Every structure is written in C-alpha cells, then in structure tokens.
Amino acid sequence: MNQPKPLHKGATVGILSTARKISIAEIEAAIELLHSWDLKVVLGITIDLEEHQFAGDDMTRVLNFQQFMDDDSIDAIWCARGGYGTIRIIDHLDFSRFIQQPKWIIGYSDVTVLHAIGQQLRFETAHATMPINVAENSPASLESLRKVLFGENLNYTIPTVYSNKKGIATGELIGGNLSMLYSMTGSNLSLDTTGKILFLEDLDEYLYHIDRMMMNLKHNKYFEGLSGLIVGGMTDMHDNTIPFGKNAEEIILDVTSEYDFPICFNFPAGHVDDNRALIFGKKAQLEVASEVSLRF
Structure with a gap:
C-alpha cells in the first residue's frame, strides 16, 4: 500500500x-x-x-x-x-x-x-x-x-461496550459509510474485505434499511474471510410506526452471527462530534477485550 x-x-x-x-x-x-x-x-x-x-x-x-x-x-x-x-x-x-x-x-x-x-x-x-x-x-x-x-503514531484505547464481540484482528483497515458501500457493491468500487478490518458508520437511516444493507454486504461476501469489524456512529436512526424490533447494534450482530471475527461497537468515528481519524489502507491491529485498542 x-x-x-x-x-x-x-x-x-x-x-x-x-x-x-x-x-x-x-x-x-x-x-x-x-x-x-x-x-x-x-x-x-x-x-x-x-x-x-x-x-x-x-x-x-x-x-x-x-x-x-x-x-x-x-x-x-x-x-x-x-x-x-x-x-x-x-x-x-x-x-x-x-x-x-x-x-x-x-x-x-x-x-x-x-x-x-x-x-x-x-x-x-x-x-x-x-x-x-x-x-x-x-x-x-x-x-x-x-x-x-504529520505522520505521527496513531493509536486508540476506548472503553468496551456490552455488545462487543471479543477477539484480536489484524489487517488493513478499510470501509466507510455503510450506505455508500452498499451503493457500490457489484461495481468496480466494491471492496475486497478478505483478511481486512472493516469499518462501518451511518447517519439518518431507518433500521430496516440498516438490515437491508447489512444483508446486501453479507450476500456480496463482505464478511467471509473478514478479520474484524469496527462500527462507529450509527447516528440518528429511525424506526417505522410498526417497530423493526432491533436497534442498529442488534441488527449487525444478527447478520454477522455465523462469523467468529471480533466486533467493536461505538467507536468514536463517523457522524459524531468526536470523529477520530482513521487511516484506510494501513495495516492495523484491533483487540476487543475488557477495553478496545486499535493500533496502526
């Protein structure tokens, strides 16, 4: 890279x-x-x-x-x-x-x-x-x-949350906005996620559409061979009059339940004021335990 x-x-x-x-x-x-x-x-x-x-x-x-x-x-x-x-x-x-x-x-x-x-x-x-x-x-x-x-070391340690899935992952960090990734699947801009750590975030979406987009990524094999998953802000989510029944975290856990890669939720990045910088394409190590660390 x-x-x-x-x-x-x-x-x-x-x-x-x-x-x-x-x-x-x-x-x-x-x-x-x-x-x-x-x-x-x-x-x-x-x-x-x-x-x-x-x-x-x-x-x-x-x-x-x-x-x-x-x-x-x-x-x-x-x-x-x-x-x-x-x-x-x-x-x-x-x-x-x-x-x-x-x-x-x-x-x-x-x-x-x-x-x-x-x-x-x-x-x-x-x-x-x-x-x-x-x-x-x-x-x-x-x-x-x-x-x-300025090329200085970039490492993060953040508190864990109850929905996290423990484990250690290494690989290039890739990803971005879930809606944008969804719109590019099947095109020349679709991502190769094998052996990589995927970051996802989104804003102002209905919960059923989060489920639809996650299912799309699953059908496009984004989670097969994935090393780890980081979920940033799922900000200002909406629901229908008849509730979908799951929040964004629960949807992501459900869609990825058959895979064993670690998952970190609530990472400070995305459509949030505390939007920490990430280096896409750079090899990183994600450790999800009693706390979460991300090191480049």
Whole structure:
C-alpha cells in the first residue's frame, strides 16, 4: 500500500468540495485550524460555487479535484463536506499520475467513494472530519487528524461496550459509510474485505434499511474471510410506526452471527462530534477485550 508523505510546517492543504455546495463562511474554522498548524491553505473553485445542491456542476468538480491531484504545490486534499455527488465524478478522474506520489485525501461520509478508489489503486487515505464540522469537533478529533497528516503514531484505547464481540484482528483497515458501500457493491468500487478490518458508520437511516444493507454486504461476501469489524456512529436512526424490533447494534450482530471475527461497537468515528481519524489502507491491529485498542 502506497502511503502519502507526511506534511511539514509550511505545506499546503487544498480545500474543495466533491459533493454538496458550501460557502467560505462555513469553513472559516477549518482554515484557522490549518493555520494554527503552520499550514497554508488553497481554496478550490468549488468553494462558494452553486449548481442546485452541488458545489458546481459535475465537470467543474472533476476539474477542481484533478487540478489538486496534479498540482505538486498542494500537499493534501481536504474535502469540505459530504452530502451527495462524489460518485457522479469518480469515473472522470485520472489517478495515473497521482498514484506515483499520492497525497492525503481526507474526508468521510460521501467521500467513502474516494476511499474505495484508494483501495482499488492501493494508496492510503484519511477517514476523518471535514471543514464543515471543525467548529463542533472535539479536540481529540482534530488532534487525531493532525497526527495523521504529520505522520505521527496513531493509536486508540476506548472503553468496551456490552455488545462487543471479543477477539484480536489484524489487517488493513478499510470501509466507510455503510450506505455508500452498499451503493457500490457489484461495481468496480466494491471492496475486497478478505483478511481486512472493516469499518462501518451511518447517519439518518431507518433500521430496516440498516438490515437491508447489512444483508446486501453479507450476500456480496463482505464478511467471509473478514478479520474484524469496527462500527462507529450509527447516528440518528429511525424506526417505522410498526417497530423493526432491533436497534442498529442488534441488527449487525444478527447478520454477522455465523462469523467468529471480533466486533467493536461505538467507536468514536463517523457522524459524531468526536470523529477520530482513521487511516484506510494501513495495516492495523484491533483487540476487543475488557477495553478496545486499535493500533496502526
């Protein structure tokens, strides 16, 4: 797996949007954060641009991302927000030059599409908070992103919860937003999970649809040969008038009940303020016991 070079003081981070529109005012806290780390900031043409709900039309978002990938003066690419739209541009991007010397691509949620292409082309990516969230993020969340960007050790120890399934797993960490992974199954962006640790999170979904998506991953053999499973925030879940009968944790345990890999629930990552950074594509060790540790 090809790892991006660590940033240094004076390096430049490019902020753009591959999906929903966003204003400069909404990313001021992120710009201040990068400046506090002695980093320079370049804003893409997609910031403050509007095409219905998107940050410009598809080709404008393609051109902005391609420009940032190919510009040697930009050392990392930070996606400003999620929403929807990255899947519309992914087939138009040329990564042939980028993979020779990759730089950090940072984001989560809809940015799961870019994490998936990282898996296909074998370069590491940063699943981490985005500029729109910085003002609400916990200090630990922001510090974890800084550690990733500057190449410092990233390890976590968190309390266990009753629903966890004990065990030890090693392998590359992959995954992202469950809805996005579900939408990409059967395509060239579908993940190879064999021998890997899978991370899942989601937001604003009905419980029956969590069950549907988990069953889809099961039918696509995502859990066969999987080393371990980490579940982050399952945030703002909904139920129908006639209850589904299980919460998100119970659904995941039910769908994966025939497998013996360890499972960690309530990991601080995803659509939560305490959104800790993860390095996708990097080998990690997950230990689920009286406490949970994740070490890269």
